[in-house]
Amino acid sequence: MTDDDESRRTTVLRASRLEAFSDGVFAIAITLLVLEISVPEGSEEDLLAAVLDQWPSYLAYVISFATVGAIWLAHSVVTEYLHHVDRWFVRINLLLLLLVSFLPFPTRLLAESVDSSEAASVATTVYGLTLLGAGLVLSALWRHAVRSHLVHEETADAELEVLTGKLTPGLAGYLGMIVLGLFFPLVAVFGYLLIAVFYLVPFRPLRGRT
Amino acid sequence: MTDDDESRRTTVLRASRLEAFSDGVFAIAITLLVLEISVPEGSEEDLLAAVLDQWPSYLAYVISFATVGAIWLAHSVVTEYLHHVDRWFVRINLLLLLLVSFLPFPTRLLAESVDSSEAASVATTVYGLTLLGAGLVLSALWRHAVRSHLVHEETADAELEVLTGKLTPGLAGYLGMIVLGLFFPLVAVFGYLLIAVFYLVPFRPLRGRT
Amino acid sequence: MTDDDESRRTTVLRASRLEAFSDGVFAIAITLLVLEISVPEGSEEDLLAAVLDQWPSYLAYVISFATVGAIWLAHSVVTEYLHHVDRWFVRINLLLLLLVSFLPFPTRLLAESVDSSEAASVATTVYGLTLLGAGLVLSALWRHAVRSHLVHEETADAELEVLTGKLTPGLAGYLGMIVLGLFFPLVAVFGYLLIAVFYLVPFRPLRGRT
Amino acid sequence: MTDDDESRRTTVLRASRLEAFSDGVFAIAITLLVLEISVPEGSEEDLLAAVLDQWPSYLAYVISFATVGAIWLAHSVVTEYLHHVDRWFVRINLLLLLLVSFLPFPTRLLAESVDSSEAASVATTVYGLTLLGAGLVLSALWRHAVRSHLVHEETADAELEVLTGKLTPGLAGYLGMIVLGLFFPLVAVFGYLLIAVFYLVPFRPLRGRT
Numbered sequence: 114m115t116d117d118d119e120s121r122r123t124t125v126l127r128a129s130r131l132e133a134f135s136d137g138v139f140a141i142a143i144t145l146l147v148l149e150i151s152v153p154e155g156s157e158e159d160l161l162a163a164v165l166d167q168w169p170s171y172l173a174y175v176i177s178f179a180t181v182g183a184i185w186l187a188h189s190v191v192t193e194y195l196h197h198v199d200r201w202f203v204r205i206n207l208l209l210l211l212l213v214s215f216l217p218f219p220t221r222l223l224a225e226s227v228d229s230s231e232a233a234s235v236a237t238t239v240y241g242l243t244l245l246g247a248g249l250v251l252s253a254l255w256r257h258a259v260r261s262h263l264v265h266e267e268t269a270d271a272e273l274e275v276l277t278g279k280l281t282p283g284l285a286g287y288l289g290m291i292v293l294g295l296f297f298p299l300v301a302v303f304g305y306l307l308i309a310v311f312y313l314v315p316f317r318p319l320r321g322r323t
Numbered sequence: 324m325t326d327d328d329e330s331r332r333t334t335v336l337r338a339s340r341l342e343a344f345s346d347g348v349f350a351i352a353i354t355l356l357v358l359e360i361s362v363p364e365g366s367e368e369d370l371l372a373a374v375l376d377q378w379p380s381y382l383a384y385v386i387s388f389a390t391v392g393a394i395w396l397a398h399s400v401v402t403e404y405l406h407h408v409d410r411w412f413v414r415i416n417l418l419l420l421l422l423v424s425f426l427p428f429p430t431r432l433l434a435e436s437v438d439s440s441e442a443a444s445v446a447t448t449v450y451g452l453t454l455l456g457a458g459l460v461l462s463a464l465w466r467h468a469v470r471s472h473l474v475h476e477e478t479a480d481a482e483l484e485v486l487t488g489k490l491t492p493g494l495a496g497y498l499g500m501i502v503l504g505l506f507f508p509l510v511a512v513f514g515y516l517l518i519a520v521f522y523l524v525p526f527r528p529l530r531g532r533t
Numbered sequence: 534m535t536d537d538d539e540s541r542r543t544t545v546l547r548a549s550r551l552e553a554f555s556d557g558v559f560a561i562a563i564t565l566l567v568l569e570i571s572v573p574e575g576s577e578e579d580l581l582a583a584v585l586d587q588w589p590s591y592l593a594y595v596i597s598f599a600t601v602g603a604i605w606l607a608h609s610v611v612t613e614y615l616h617h618v619d620r621w622f623v624r625i626n627l628l629l630l631l632l633v634s635f636l637p638f639p640t641r642l643l644a645e646s647v648d649s650s651e652a653a654s655v656a657t658t659v660y661g662l663t664l665l666g667a668g669l670v671l672s673a674l675w676r677h678a679v680r681s682h683l684v685h686e687e688t689a690d691a692e693l694e695v696l697t698g699k700l701t702p703g704l705a706g707y708l709g710m711i712v713l714g715l716f717f718p719l720v721a722v723f724g725y726l727l728i729a730v731f732y733l734v735p736f737r738p739l740r741g742r743t
Numbered sequence: 744m745t746d747d748d749e750s751r752r753t754t755v756l757r758a759s760r761l762e763a764f765s766d767g768v769f770a771i772a773i774t775l776l777v778l779e780i781s782v783p784e785g786s787e788e789d790l791l792a793a794v795l796d797q798w799p800s801y802l803a804y805v806i807s808f809a810t811v812g813a814i815w816l817a818h819s820v821v822t823e824y825l826h827h828v829d830r831w832f833v834r835i836n837l838l839l840l841l842l843v844s845f846l847p848f849p850t851r852l853l854a855e856s857v858d859s860s861e862a863a864s865v866a867t868t869v870y871g872l873t874l875l876g877a878g879l880v881l882s883a884l885w886r887h888a889v890r891s892h893l894v895h896e897e898t899a900d901a902e903l904e905v906l907t908g909k910l911t912p913g914l915a916g917y918l919g920m921i922v923l924g925l926f927f928p929l930v931a932v933f934g935y936l937l938i939a940v941f942y943l944v945p946f947r948p949l950r951g952r953t
Contacts, residue, residue, distance in 0.1 A: 130399050133343065133763065137350025140767025141561075144775065144844045145354065152851050160862035164852070164869060178844065182837045189760050204523055207392045214354045214388065221362050222374070232370035239374060313834055340609050343553065347560025351771075355564065414733055417602045424564045424598065431572050432584070442580035449584060550819050553763065557770025565774065624943060627812045634774045634808070641782050642794070652790035659794060 128195050131206060135192075138210045139185040142217065146177050149221040172302065173224040177216055179309035184213060184247060186313070187280065191255050194264040194276075202263060205254045212247040219243045223302065233298035241291035241301060244308075248287055252280045283308055338405050341416060345402075348420045349395040352427065356387050359431040382512065383434040387426055389519035394423060394457060396523070397490065401465050404474040404486075412473060415464045422457040429453045433512065443508035451501035454515060458497055462490045493518055548615050551626060555612075558630045559605040562637065566597050569641040592722065593644040597636055599729035604633060604667060607700065607732070611675050614684040614696075622683060625674045632667040639663045643722065653718035661711035661721060664728075668707055672700045703728055758825050761836060765822075768840045769815040772847065776807050779851040802932065803854040807846055809939035814843060814877060817910065817942070821885050824894040824906075832893060835884045842877040849873045853932065863928035871921035874935060878917055882910045913938055 150170040153163035188209075198206075219240040226232035258264055259273050286308045294301030360380045363373035398419075408416075429450040436442035468474055469483050496518045504511030570590045573583035608629070618626075639660040646652035678684055679693050706728045714721030780800045783793035818839075828836075849870040856862035888894055889903050916938045924931030 130342065130346070130402075132760065134346045134350055134395060134399075136760070136764045137347055137557075137767055138354055140764055141351055141354040141771055142357075143840070144768055144771040145358070147772075147844050147847050148358070148775070148778070150848045152848075152855055158861065160852075160856060160865040164865065174845070175841070178841050179837075182841075185764060186833060186837075189764075192760075203396060207389075207396075207523070210353070211385070211388050211392075214357055215384070217357050218360045218362075222370075225362055226370060231368065235370040235374060313837070340552065340556070340612075344556045344560055344605060344609075347557055347767075348564055351561055351564040352567075355568070358568070413606060417599075417606075417733070420563070421595070421598050421602075424567055425594070427567050428570045428572075432580075435572055436580060441578065445580040445584065550762065550766070550822075554766045554770055554815060554819075557767055558774055561771055561774040562777075565778070568778070623816060627809075627816075627943070630773070631805070631808050631812075634777055635804070637777050638780045638782075642790075645782055646790060651788065655790040655794065 128192055128198050131198055131203060132189075132192055135188060135206060135210060136185075138214060139181060139188070142213050143178055143181045143185075145217050146174050146181075146220055149217060149224055150174060169227040170224040172306075173220045173227070176302065176306045176309060177220040179306065179313055180244060180247075181213060181216065183309050183312035184209075184251060187251060188254075190276065191251075191258065194268060194273075195258060196263060196265045199261055199263060201257055201261070202254065205250060205257055209247060209250045209254060212243060212250060216243055216247075227299065227302060230298075234295050237294035237298040237301045238291060241287055241294055241305065244305060245284065245287040245291060248280075248284045252284065255280055283312060286311075338402055338408050341408055341413060342399075342402055345398060345416060345420060346395075348424055349391060349398070352423050353388055353391040353395075355427045356384050356391075356430055359427060359434055360384060379437040380434040382516075383430045383437070386512070386516045386519060387430040389516065389523055390454060390457075391423060391426065393519050393522035394419075394461060397461060398464075400486065401461075401468065404478060404483075405468060406473060406475045409471055409473060411467055411471070412464065415460060415467055419457060419460045419464060422453060422460060426453055426457075437509065437512060440508075444505050447504035447508040447511045448501060451497055451504055451511060451515065454518075455494065455497040455501060458490075458494045462494065465490055493522060496521075548612055548618050551618055551623060552609075552612055555608060555626060555630060556605075558634060559601060559608070562633050563598055563601040563605075565637050566594050566601075566640055569637060569644055570594060589647040590644040592726070593640045593647070596722070596726045596729060597640040599726065599733055600664060600667075601633060601636060603729050603732035604629075604671060607671060608674075610696065611671075611678065614688060614693075615678060616683060616685045619681055619683060621677055621681070622674065625670060625677055629667060629670045629674060632663060632670060636663055636667075647719065647722060650718075654715050657714035657718040657721045658711060661707055661714055661725065664725060665704065665707040665711060668700075668704045672704065675700055703732060706731075758822055758828050761828055761833060762819075762822055765818060765836060765840060766815075768844060769811060769818070772843050773808055773811040773815075775847050776804050776811075776850055779847060779854055780804060799857040800854040802936070803850045803857070806853075806932070806936045806939060807850040809936065809943055810874060810877075811843060811846060813939050813942035814839075814881060817881060818884075820906065821881075821888065824898060824903075825888060826893060826895045829891060829893060831887055831891070832884065835880060835887055839877060839880045839884060842873060842880060846873055846877075857929065857932060860928075864925050867924035867928040867931045868921060871917055871924055871931060871935065874938075875914065875917040875921060878910075878914045882914065885910055913942060916941075 150167065153160070153167060195202075219236070222236045223240045226236035255276065259277065264273065286304070290301040290304040290308070293304065360377065363370070363377060405412075429446070432446045433450045436446035465487065469487065474483065496514070500511040500514040500518070503514065570587065573580070573587060615622075639656070642656045643660045646656035675696065679697065684693065706724070710721040710724040710728070713724065780797065783790070783797060825832075849866070852866045853870045856866035885906065889907070894903065916934070920931040920934040920938070923934065
């Protein structure tokens with residue numbers, strides 16, 4: 114039922130509206146993560162121990178925050194290249210937002226199960242699958258943009274390939290961690306932290322303004 | 324008490340402010356949906372079964388996410404046509420946002436009742452009425468924009484009629500599902516999913532840039 | 534410690550940044566209201582009765598939604614007149630946002646107490662005081678903008694007075710309802726609904742484009 | 744893996760996207776604070792006493808609101824000076840948002856523990872450390888912007904130093920309050936309120952338009 118009319122409009126659809134909506138969803142998903150950390154009940158006597166005892170919650174918060182931050186950063190680099198968006202780009206983007214919005218649930222699951230050996234492998238698997246899904250959709254979003262000529266025409270092919278290449282290694286990392294997490298959940302958890310940090314920290318020394 | 328003065332101002336009211344506020348509400352409503360999915364209590368022994376057992380929550384999450392996504396998409400197509408907004412457009416828009424913001428409640432209701440035969444028909448009815456209401460208001464918003472000459476003057480009448488026509492079939496679908504849901508709640512639930520997908524998936528093959 | 538430097542900067546502060554932040558807070562406060570409506574527990578047998586029994590929650594949701602919507606609308610009319618913002622405008626605006634953000638709490642209080650005669654008068658008073666506070670600060674925001682020449686210079690004095698006058702009657706209404714609510718809480722609740730509707734519905738017939 | 748390509752892009756990255764995302768996170772964090780205030784259970788008999796009894800919640804709400812408001816204000820002054828953002832600015836900014844998003848947790852901790860002498864010192868310490876962290880990162884963000892020539896070139900050095908100086912005293916204040924809070928938690932709580940007010944209230948008399 115989507116026809117020429119919408120096609121034209123969606124093409125014209127300012128990327129700004131899509132960015133505003135996406136930024137909103139990213140910002141809310143990243144901020145809702147804190148609701149997962151609950152104040153320990155009946156712990157007035159030794160609040161310090163109770164607060165420290167909640168380390169899995171803080172760890173899960175930091176990992177999910179870093180991951181959503183990395184996805185937001187990659188998303189803003191992708192849209193930076195865009196000349197316009199088409200109807201498919203809008204839909205793939207919605208799918209990405211669905212997975213990002215879902216993340217607070219596996220985060221809570223992880224925080225509550227990481228210190229229980231049986232449940233932990235289930236929780237880390239669910240967590241890893243969500244991250245892998247988000248990574249795959251983000252990669253698909255970018256590949257679609259390049260394939261459908263949504264990027265600015267003057268962009269060099271080499272430049273496009275660099276970004277394509279950069280979105281891939283994380284996927285392998287997530288896949289590896291999912292398998293590893295079945296046997297060593299805690300190792301996988303720190304693996305997810307490493308992947309997020311890997312995406313976030315610029316390795317080359319700062320060269321000032323270019 | 325709204326007089327000439329406000330009329331002039333509201334007319335001048337940048338659509339951008341209305342869009343920013345609406346995008347915010349859409350983004351938050353769509354992201355709050357995840358709070359409806361709770362971590363199964365006392366399920367550390369068999370977390371996998373407990374997580375899988377929650378399929379109604381995931382289903383409700385996906386349906387509501389797709390529906391809000393479709394309404395956001397339609398909303399952004401509508402505002403794309405606008406030359407300016409008037410005082411009534413702003414108010415009808417607030418009514419649409421009221422219904423969209425309300426959606427997390429029927430979503431939770433649905434997720435918790437879908438596997439109980441008696442409660443399920445009540446929950447799907449409440450859910451369907453909310454979607455029908457949102458669809459009606461969205462349609463009213465567009466009809467008002469066309470009737471009050473808020474759209475760009477150069478837009479062809481045929482183009483306007485296409486969008487008018489496209490906003491209608493979903494209403495019939497929602498109405499049918501509400502009736503069906505009284506007897507077969509689960510069928511209606513999948514019906515709501517189908518309607519959202521119907522709005523979201525562009526059927527014609529991708530033709531690249533137009 | 535706020536000195537010339539910040540004064541100059543704050544003066545230059547694009548109203549757009551203030552609007553974006555305010556729109557975000559308004560959008561979130563209005564959407565969080567739905568969290569106040571909880572799914573009735575242990576009501577699978579007669580979900581319909583349980584859902585209908587929650588009418589105070591729906592009423593409180595609608596009143597608070599309409600009120601925040603009206604404040605947002607008034608706020609966007611105010612900022613529409615602005616030429617620039619100064620350091621005081623930013624701070625008064627933060628105070629307005631503090632009261633708007635606080636509203637979900639008295640809303641929940643109202644929803645849970647409206648059918649209990651003793652608690653209801655307390656809840657409606659807290660609710661009314663919050664609305665009165667928001668109305669006073671909104672009025673102060675506008676008066677400050679006019680007095681400090683933040684509005685566009687070409688705006689006619691008569692036009693400014695009209696908006697000043699329009700922001701006042703609601704305050705008297707809130708004051709009256711607070712007193713009335715001490716004795717007849719339910720009457721005050723509907724009074725708050727009326728005031729919000731009064732602000733929202735444009736009374737004069739629609740004259741199309743001006 | 745962040746290479747020249749991203750460097751160029753991130754440099755070009757419109758500050759507007761970073762501002763929109765940051766505004767979203769600030770707006771959500773500031774609005775989520777209200778969720779910390781719960782309706783007193785089983786208090787229908789004497790709701791007034793129950794509502795008044797919750798003063799620590801209101802106090803914590805106001806302090807955290809004022810603090811996030813002050814950080815937002817400082818953040819918008821900082822970005823006002825920016826000519827462009829680089830890859831490090833984006834990452835330091837994410838770290839700031841992580842701490843701001845985290846604030847609802849220590850706020851709840853504070854609200855629930857402030858009237859219990861043992862737990863209070865733990866809660867105020869956690870609260871103070873979060874504020875100190877946010878202040879340090881905000882200061883680092885600004886120092887990086889100046890050092891890496893991200894600010895507009897025409898800005899006078901003296902002007903930059905003023906802002907640098909203004910971001911420092913609060914840090915000493917937080918440090919002092921953290922130490923004080925170990926022995927007199929309630930004094931520290933009011934100290935945090937004072938620091939936020941100190942940042943928020945412009946001391947010099949209003950001189951109208953400059």
